[in-house]
Amino acid sequence: MENFYKDNPGLKFHLQHPLMEKIIRLKENNFADKDKYDYAFQDFEDALDSYDKVLEIVGEICAETIGPNAEAVDQEGPKLINNEVVYAPGTKENHETLTKAGLIGMSLPREYGGLNFAMVPYVMAAELVSRADAGFANIWGLQDCAETLHEFASDELKKEFLPRFNKGATAAMDLTEPDAGSDLQAVQLKATFDEQKQQWYLNGVKRFITNGDADISLVLARTEPGTSDGRGLSLFVYDRKDKALTVRRIENKLGIKGSPTCELVFKNAPAKLVGQRKMGLIKYVMSLMNSARLGVGAQSVGIAEAAYREALKYAHEREQFGKPIIGYPAVYEMLSVMRAKIDATRSLLYETARYVDVYKAYSFIQEERKLEPEERKDAKHHTRVSDALTPLLKLFASEYCNEIASDALQVHGGTGYMKDFPVERLFRDARITNIYEGTSQLQVVAAIRAVGNGTYLNLIREYEQNHVKPEFEYLQHNLKELTDLYEKMANQVLEGKNNELLDFHARRLVEMAGYIIMGYLLLQDTHKDEEYRKSTEIFIRKAHTECASRAEFIKSFDEDKLGTYKISWE
Amino acid sequence: MSFKIVVLAKQVPDTRNVGKDAMKADGTVNRGALPAIFNPEDLQALEQALMVKDQVEDAEIIILTMGPPRAVEIIREALYRGATSGYLITDRKFAGSDTLATSYTLALAVKKIQPHLVIAGRQAIDGDTAQVGPQIAQKLGIPQVTYTEQILDVNLDELKIRRRLERGVEVVKCKTPLLITVHSSAAECRPRNAKLLMKYKHARSVSELQEESKDYTEMMTNKPYLRLEEWSVADLGADEEALGLSGSPTKVKKIENVVLAKKESVNLTTEDKDIDYLMKELIDSHVIG
Numbered sequence: 001m002e003n004f005y006k007d008n009p010g011l012k013f014h015l016q017h018p019l020m021e022k023i024i025r026l027k028e029n030n031f032a033d034k035d036k037y038d039y040a041f042q043d044f045e046d047a048l049d050s051y052d053k054v055l056e057i058v059g060e061i062c063a064e065t066i067g068p069n070a071e072a073v074d075q076e077g078p079k080l081i082n083n084e085v086v087y088a089p090g091t092k093e094n095h096e097t098l099t100k101a102g103l104i105g106m107s108l109p110r111e112y113g114g115l116n117f118a119m120v121p122y123v124m125a126a127e128l129v130s131r132a133d134a135g136f137a138n139i140w141g142l143q144d145c146a147e148t149l150h151e152f153a154s155d156e157l158k159k160e161f162l163p164r165f166n167k168g169a170t171a172a173m174d175l176t177e178p179d180a181g182s183d184l185q186a187v188q189l190k191a192t193f194d195e196q197k198q199q200w201y202l203n204g205v206k207r208f209i210t211n212g213d214a215d216i217s218l219v220l221a222r223t224e225p226g227t228s229d230g231r232g233l234s235l236f237v238y239d240r241k242d243k244a245l246t247v248r249r250i251e252n253k254l255g256i257k258g259s260p261t262c263e264l265v266f267k268n269a270p271a272k273l274v275g276q277r278k279m280g281l282i283k284y285v286m287s288l289m290n291s292a293r294l295g296v297g298a299q300s301v302g303i304a305e306a307a308y309r310e311a312l313k314y315a316h317e318r319e320q321f322g323k324p325i326i327g328y329p330a331v332y333e334m335l336s337v338m339r340a341k342i343d344a345t346r347s348l349l350y351e352t353a354r355y356v357d358v359y360k361a362y363s364f365i366q367e368e369r370k371l372e373p374e375e376r377k378d379a380k381h382h383t384r385v386s387d388a389l390t391p392l393l394k395l396f397a398s399e400y401c402n403e404i405a406s407d408a409l410q411v412h413g414g415t416g417y418m419k420d421f422p423v424e425r426l427f428r429d430a431r432i433t434n435i436y437e438g439t440s441q442l443q444v445v446a447a448i449r450a451v452g453n454g455t456y457l458n459l460i461r462e463y464e465q466n467h468v469k470p471e472f473e474y475l476q477h478n479l480k481e482l483t484d485l486y487e488k489m490a491n492q493v494l495e496g497k498n499n500e501l502l503d504f505h506a507r508r509l510v511e512m513a514g515y516i517i518m519g520y521l522l523l524q525d526t527h528k529d530e531e532y533r534k535s536t537e538i539f540i541r542k543a544h545t546e547c548a549s550r551a552e553f554i555k556s557f558d559e560d561k562l563g564t565y566k567i568s569w570e
Numbered sequence: 571m572s573f574k575i576v577v578l579a580k581q582v583p584d585t586r587n588v589g590k591d592a593m594k595a596d597g598t599v600n601r602g603a604l605p606a607i608f609n610p611e612d613l614q615a616l617e618q619a620l621m622v623k624d625q626v627e628d629a630e631i632i633i634l635t636m637g638p639p640r641a642v643e644i645i646r647e648a649l650y651r652g653a654t655s656g657y658l659i660t661d662r663k664f665a666g667s668d669t670l671a672t673s674y675t676l677a678l679a680v681k682k683i684q685p686h687l688v689i690a691g692r693q694a695i696d697g698d699t700a701q702v703g704p705q706i707a708q709k710l711g712i713p714q715v716t717y718t719e720q721i722l723d724v725n726l727d728e729l730k731i732r733r734r735l736e737r738g739v740e741v742v743k744c745k746t747p748l749l750i751t752v753h754s755s756a757a758e759c760r761p762r763n764a765k766l767l768m769k770y771k772h773a774r775s776v777s778e779l780q781e782e783s784k785d786y787t788e789m790m791t792n793k794p795y796l797r798l799e800e801w802s803v804a805d806l807g808a809d810e811e812a813l814g815l816s817g818s819p820t821k822v823k824k825i826e827n828v829v830l831a832k833k834e835s836v837n838l839t840t841e842d843k844d845i846d847y848l849m850k851e852l853i854d855s856h857v858i859g
Contacts, residue, residue, distance in 0.1 A: 038793070039768035053771060054764045061761055102764040115764055 004067070004128045005059025008305070010343065011124050013529060014350040015051060020120065023354060024048065026361035027118045029368075037110045051121040057101055058125045066094045066132035073133060073258035074425050080250050085213035085260045087139075094136050095168065105165035108146050112158065113166035119357040120350060123298045127349070130302025134429040135258035137299050138210050144291045145171035145218050149237065151363075152275040152284050161216055161237060172214035173288060174206045174238075174264065181208070182442055184220065184281055185230040189266065191221035200236060200273055202266040205248075210436075212262025213247050215240045218288070219271060220280050235280035236271035244269035255428030290390050292437045294356060297349050297393040300401035300433045301342065307401075307408035307426040308338045314412050314421070331411060336538055338404045340522075343535040345397040347521040348514075352389040358382040385459060388450035391443040392514050398433035399440060405430035441507075448506040451490050456513040457483075463520035468527050475540050479519045482547045486512045489554045501559045508550040515543035573629040573726060574685035575619045578676060578703070579612040579648065581641040582696040593827060606640070608647050611691025615752040617759040619689050620652045622724050630654045634679050636664060636672065642775040645798055649770040650762035655795070658775055661802040663810060668818035669697070673705035675813060678806040680710060686726065688749040692717065703751035710749070715742060718750040720757070776800050 005011055024047045033040035041047035069090030076088040087095070098104060107122045108114025130137040146165045149158060165171070180186040189204030202221055206212070217238040224232035238245070248263040275284060312335055315326035325331045362371060362379035371379060405427045409416040416423050434440045450456045460483050468476050489512065493505045522536040583604035585592070591603045616631075623629040633648040633656030635641050645656035659679055667675065680688055688707075693700035700716075707714035715731050719739065723730035726746065733740045734753045772789060775798040779786055790797050803810060811817060838844040852858045 039765045041768075050768045050771070053767055057762050057764060057767065097761055100763065101761040102766075106764075115768075 001060060002063035002067075003056060003059040004062040004131055005055045005124075007059075007063075009531070010346055011055065011127070012052065013525070014346070015048070015055070015121065015124065017120075017350065017354065019354050019358075020044075020048060020118075023118050023120065023357045023361065026358060026365065027116065029365065033110055033116070040110060040116075051117065054103075054115070054117075055121060055124055055128070058103060058128050061094075061097055061101060061103075062128045062132035065097050066129060066136055069094055070133035070136070070258070071422065071425070073136065075257075077257045078250055078260035080247055083247055085211075085247060085250065085262065087260070088258055091136060091139065091258050094133070095139065095170070098140060099168035102166065104140070104143050104168055105146050105162070106143070108150060108162055108165060112146075112150070112162035114146075114162075119294070119353045119360065123294060123349065123353045126295055126298035127302040127305070127346075130299040131306045132302075133258060134299055134303045134426075135256035137302065138256060138259040139170060141292075141295045141299070142171040142173065142211055142214065144288065144295060145173055145216065147291055148173075148218060148235075148284060148288045149274065151287065152235070152279075153237070154275075157237060157272060157274065161239075164216065169215040170211060172209055172211045172217045173292070174209050174212070174217050174219040175285060176208050177205060178207050182439065184285065185233075186228075187220050187222060187233055187281070189219065189221045190225075191223045191234060191236060191271070193223075200271050202236060202238065202244075202269040202271050204266055206264040206266070208251065209262045209264055210259055212260060212264045213240070213245070217245075218274065219266070220285055221271075223277050223280075230281040231278055233280040233282075233285075234277045235274040235284045237274055238266075238269055238271045242270050253432075255425070255431055257428075289437060290356075290386070293390050293394040293443075294349075294352060296433055296437045297345070297352065297390075297397040300397035300430070301346050301349055303426055303430050303433065304338070304342050304345070304397075304401045304404040307405040307423060307430070308335070308342055310421065310423045310426065311335060311338065311408035311411040314415075314423075318413075325411070334407050334411060336534065337542070338407055340535040340538040340542070341400045341404060343525070343532060344518040344522055344539050345393070345400050347525055348389070348393050348518050349397060351521055352386065352393045355382050355386040355389060359386050384455055388447065388455040388459070389517075391438070391446035392450075392456075392510065392517070394438065395434075395440050395443040395447065395510065396514050396518070401430045401433050444507045444510050447510040447513075448502070451506075451509045451513060452494060456517065457487060457490070460486075460513070460516055460520065463517070463524070466520075466524055466527075468523060472523060472526060472536075475519075475523055475536065478540055478544060479516055479523070482512070482516050482519070482543060485547060485551050486516060489551050493554060496559065498559050500562060504562060504565075505554055505557075508554060512547045512550050515546055519543045571628075571726070573622070573626050573724075574683065574687070575622060575629060575631050576680055576683055576685040576688045577612070577616050577619045577631060577633050577648065577653065578688065578690040578706075579616065579633055579635045579644050580609045580691075580694045581606050581635065581637050581644045582609045582694050583607075585695050606643070608644055609691055609694045609696075611693060611695075611752055611754055611756075613691075613759040614754065614756045615689040615691045616648055616651060616653065617757050618718065618721050618750075618752055619687075620760060621757070622687070622721060623652065626724060632656060632683055632685070634659060634676060634683075636660070636667075636675060636679075639775060639777040639800075642778060642798055642800075645775075646770060646773050647762070649773060650767045651760055652763065652766065656798060658798060658800045659806070660777070660800050663803045663814050666815035666818060667813065668820035669699050669701040669705060670819060671813050671817035673702050673709060674817060675806065675808060676702065677706045677709040678808055679801060680706065682801075682806070684747075686746040687729070688712075688747070689718075690749065690751050692751045692753050700751070703749060707749040710747075713744050713748045715744050715748060715750045717753045719753050719755050721750075770796070772796050773798050 021044050024044050034042055041050060073088045073090040078088060079086045105114040106117045110116050126141055129140050143165055146162055149161055175184055177187055191200050191202050193200050202219060219236045219238050220233055221236055222232050223234040244267055246265040248265055251261040253261060315331055316324055318325050359379055359382035409423050409427045412421055412423050490509050493502055519540045522532060522539050525532040526536040583601050584607045591600055594600045619631045623631055631653040633645050633653050635644045636659040639660055642658045690703040704714055717733045718731050719734040720732045721729055722732055728743055728745055730743050734755045773796045838848055
């Protein structure tokens, strides 16, 4: 039997990271559930073994069911019948299989029927599902909404909604509207409170809503009449059973065609307030978006892995000029650079997931008891680094995903442009990753803060302290040089105190930091496992030229030249 | 009263992806070279049982598997998918059993449990005889429904079953207790469930517990469902003459490797010349005549 987990040793490698012991201890609250649930972990080894075995189930379902269904799902897509979204038969089968396997609500606590999995194994599952079918990964991945309810909703709401996830309930997060895309502060959908019935009602339109006709929807709505910014928005949960929603249409998209993207009209739809009024966007949706960005990171790595494997296979089989094309430098360089990019972003993905795990675990512990000063400090550090790494991950993983899918198609030559091979679907699916959950341009806006406040630099200096084997010292030396260059360039731009210039160079600076961070992560991986040696060398060589070209640009640029780039439109 | 279902399952070498070293020089199966798996149609039999359990309140699924101690893996795999319990029938004296001796042994085990329904796969991919299920029904004196594709309806007294036959389907009703064998066109088995896997991954047979380096005493006391029982010849009260090699009249005369010479299929029409061609081919290859 094929298995996407077992055929990819990179996942198990990251699952065995030394920090997992700390993460599991925090997440399991010192194994408090041990005797309460027959499937709870007894100790650290037991937990890690369970993660591994459950991921084997995920890997098998991905390889045997979801992957084989992907082509038909892409062709058939969901349909709108009598105001209901009807999934393609393959999508339905995928969802039922994962439900039977108990893989919905993976990170929810056991008291709500979940598996209480840490983010690391949950994100691994997301990567696996995405490799099998990126469109379906959205439907499955929206179980993130359960996490948001768990974090912010009242106990009453939690009891009502959370146990439904493990039984197969689907979810949606209804945020964007025709005039509120990147700018969610402009959300107009109205929520009004009926004093007599003591009930909130929603009225308005939502657009581009993934899985819009889900069983459980989180809806961002304006509760404060007369306001026009994010502080007037609150978060609601809407239950499909109330049938107060019209699906106006399903969008016809370039890729991820199995995932229904809907336009919705709420008409006096009863809904329940999640958490506190006015905190909808500024707190809850920000948290939801961070999870979603981590999810897109996983999705990007999954698509990239699938595309790389298709290209590698084809390059072996395809012969031109008397030999397989993989024998030509132009082709093998493409493939090895693809491999290096995947290893680098996967390493960044699980590094980010580990930081998120630690800070989330602390935030739940905090609900039960006061944190010790040491713990508070640790929690703060992990929150700060999570916030810095998440947009960096989303930026690099999604951009690389596009590059890799495009290169994979290129390796196929003319055949790749035809519908005969899976690579064309991967190419189309990849294209959304650097758009949704915040475009790459918006990830830079979030990430540039970590350039300004030194979070990236501190993290890099921390990595610098790690021991490397003598034969890799030259790589470490190389990264140190790049760090000095990055620091110099960041200071130069920041000291200019010109916001427009900072925005103009922001991507260059964020990317320099990203190259160095991923270079260090790969160096650490190589220290543990020589399998990563080639990727590390290739990636750091690439980091060197990429950073140098960005620095060259920044050095030779002064603010007067901004005008050259400004385009007027009449 | 709970509805008791026995599922008969066999651990077999995976003969679907046979490599070069799959057969030994003497023509017998090289079990070492092939991974041991849950016989595919037995897994489909388990799914039929699980679907009954989904419908009938208070149904119980008991897995019976006969084989060497390592076959206990089959019971764990079934528990991960929703079976209630299982017994491993293992004893050196069972070694060398043909279908007659096997069905004698399994019939004794089924009798101990007294189920309403026995479900087995049609055949195992190592022997392909399809004899064991029917022989057990015969020995127990209960009706049998072979080639089951789906159990359509079930209650304590009667089952409605769709059979997949060569030229169509047949729907039959049959009183309990009965034995059914499941055809490969039946539903595939559901996946392992994450919670059940985490619950049962420490399940150990009595032989395994003796060999474990880790101390399982406390765990087995707290969670008795993790102890998987084994049944020996003595437990079944079997007649040793009817077991293993002495109870197996089947003697293998010769085994040969068949290498198919022609790779492509030939399309024939109903014209006389094509029928002539076919007859000649069949006579030449000693299929007829």
